[in-house]
Amino acid sequence: MSISVLALARRVSYRRIWVRFPVLFAALLATASVWARVELAAHIQDQMVVQRGMPWEVSGTANDRERFIVEFRSQRIEVRPAGGAWSVRFDVPSNFTGPAELMVDGGRLEREVLVGDIWLCSGQSNMVLSVARASDGGQMAASSQSKAVHIYQVPKPITGRPPANAGRWIATTSPDQFRRFSAVCLAFGMALHERTKVPVGLIDSSLGGTWIESWISSQSFDNLSLAESARRRYAEIKKRRAATGRRRNTYGIDEPSQLFEFMVRFLARQSIKGVLWYQGEANRRNADQYQELLSVLMKDWRAHWRNSSMPFVIMQLPGFGTPAAGFDANSEWAAVRDAQRRAVASSQPAGLVVSIDFGDGTIHPRTKLPFGRRAADVAVDLAYEPGNRELVPMPTAVSFEDSTATVEFGKGRACLEATPYLSETVFVAGDDHRWHVADVSISQSSLVARSSQVSRPVAVRYAWSDYPRVGLRTCGNGVPVTPFRTDDWRS
Template sequence: MNCTSAKPLAAILLMLVTLNSFNVNQAQAEIKLPAIIGDNMVLQQGQKNPLWGWAEPGEKITVTVDGQSHTATADDKGKWKVSLNPLKVGGPYEITIKGKDSVTLKNVLSGEVWICSGQSNMAWTVRSSNDSDLEIMTANYPKIRLISVPQVGTQEPQDNFNGKWEPCTPETVANFSAVGYFFGRQLYQTLNVPIGLIDNAWGGSSAEAWVNRKRLEDEPAFKEMMQRWEQTEKTYDHEKTVAAYNKRLDQWKAAAKKAKTAGKPAPRRPRGPRNPLTGNHRPSNIYNGVLYPTIGYGIKGVIWYQGESNASRAYQYRKLFPFMIQNWRDEWNQGDFPFYWVQLADFRSEKPVPADSDWAELREAQTMTMDALPNTGEAVILNLGEAMDIHPKNKLDVAKRLARWALAKDYGVNIVHQSPRYKSMEVKGNKAILTFDHVGGGLDLFDVNTPIGFTIAGEDKKFVNASAKIIGANKIEVWSDEVAKPASVRYGWADNPICNVQNKEGLPLTPFRTDDWTGITANNH
């Protein structure tokens, strides 16, 4: 063969190799899996676990793991789904998914899977929490697995997201949810089983953004809210808003330059516009963009930290919050799985005299959700907040209070888990005798040996600070010389209440009021 004929032959061979490689890559791409299903994932023990993906329409898919085999046929859109029988706790397992090509998932474990959801206090990272240097350097837990869902706001349900399961290491934990990680670590250390944590929290999010839009539109209680959003959707022009902002920005630049020349402080830079149509308040935006691609994945339950963004509509939250939980349960098709949340912390300035509070009303709505739905629970953190920071850094104790609920209710651990809660009031003369449930080892006090945080009012609804005394393991006597005949007692009823009652295990008394007088958020929808 001469040299001149070798070049065309080499070109032909290269083309054939390239085409063959292309065909192999195409074949390998035929079976596609969502991000929630992949290497390093944790499957929920003790139950069947759905696995799903995409292939060619009509393609037969066989899934095998640990001696079991399941088959499915891709539908006309290419989607297939199987249900694995429960796997023995532990692992690691390999799962083979075979059709025209084959995919093997490696290092899969069987254990406990929890979703870590809500707004910024759940999204708050280990890196930004107390003792982050110590927590990060010791976060070597190969049997704890982490996955985070990016923030995508849309009205179109998303089948997938950009993410992957990873073992817990100092590198992977630093930017993970602090409450989620500390919660999962407590479960792991107590139960000694693999833990899977799905972080889908979105800072600043409103509860309605997490709910299926059709469900919201069908509920009369949310008619006014949905009508407002429909109007926004019809009229909002983001390009016009950006253009107006750029004009203000040019004016600011000129003013800042002038101020600098004159040796004066520059004016505050105008804040850039946020598109409400793709943001974290629009009804169903987060449901579609963040929650939807994980719905149906086998889980044990959910921990939730949200409510700040709904505080101005606290009365509405009485309906909205349990409505959201029920929506998740209905669509997950996994029964009434556990759902535990964090009550709002103390925040804003302390006030020396009784006053109305939307945060107090939101806390009340959260507490009421325990009565509205089964398998729910509330971690009270009225003593863990920071007056000047809506993001308190102590996430470890928050997580421990959530973990108490899970350990006691779901894993059979004999541990006090619920904060004391108001049960009843009896009036004797000018004194109100309050009885409480869930007192654990008995009512106790922190820091000061007199109960503080109580206010009292007569039928005139004028509250004053009250004196109080513990008169039994589950009883407190409350009074004020200014109120001859008590009609209502409140406790911790403020944005940032000054209060000190707890049980002997250190769980704070749940804030409450004995009246049902109309609150300041009653007409906000």
């Protein structure tokens, strides 16, 4: 009864306003109507980072009859929705960074954004490992409270549908805001901002225990020569898990291309500066295929972002197990590292973060600041100071003459420097595929190896084990030279 009386009173009150102030009443209704009809897409958020130097697409929904203005900095665009949706593109100059305001329909909708550089961090568990779990997380928390570094974490998929409105952009002004964020990614972004003074947006889209095949789109994966063998491997693993009662509580981890659909595809609507990729442990059993897979992933993501020159920073696998000089012809970790090196060499622009000196013996090293800082150094050389390429020397050619093997390294500002372990980390083999430690001499950009036990060498390997000693460093910065091989033998 009281509800009916209240409703009647409201109708009487509205009628009186209409009679006494018809123009005001109509204006209020019109304003409320516009507010209800004009909306921004969910990913256009306060605190989001907008990529400088690239077009920014702003979209949303609205009634087709509406006409309104969208403003960003000095640009004003009149919008005429079609089919209930609208979209505009703003030019974002490369020489502008810092806070900016997006206004829709005279300021009825506003977003405070930050113009800078966006880096997407992706991969498996070593990328997932959070600031709270990192042994140097406290040091990270003490130094990373900055309004110039913003983060966005993609939720893990738990259903068979991609997230519609996943994640929120936040500024790293309090440790509580980033303690669950990727430690490597945050360390990378902090160091990058320190080096470039450009605001940085970090997107973490990573998931532990995942194969690279899950991160490649179906369009690209289906064209791979090894697609069918990968599907069989996924099917066998799913069977074993079902038989033992082990089930994954994350959707899409056991299927090719599914994590791309759930955790990557929707991100491609926003321009980014580049990608930091840290993955490979799960693929160590098919390391012979990893070069092709990683090369395809880089090409695939560049196509989806419509940027064929999008930089990739590839984190090479660190040392695992017990550090030791010597040689293991069957090392799966070494094989993945070499596949990463080859993929980087063939998929430019890309840079390799050598990290064999950073491991702690476990599969998940807890110290993450050194990884992030070195990755930032590679990113700066790759994407910000391209005239100063080659943070570390990379092997580019090999030749054999009589009893001598000569490996040439890329010409550049980087040069070779020996450590006391050099004589224990370079091996040569002949046609019999039997490996022997080599006598080694180096110059600024070449390595010469020979062995009294190999009359005519045909192959060279360096730092070939799960956790090799560092025999070669880069002059000046001390960064280890990447492990490599010149052969394609199975063992």
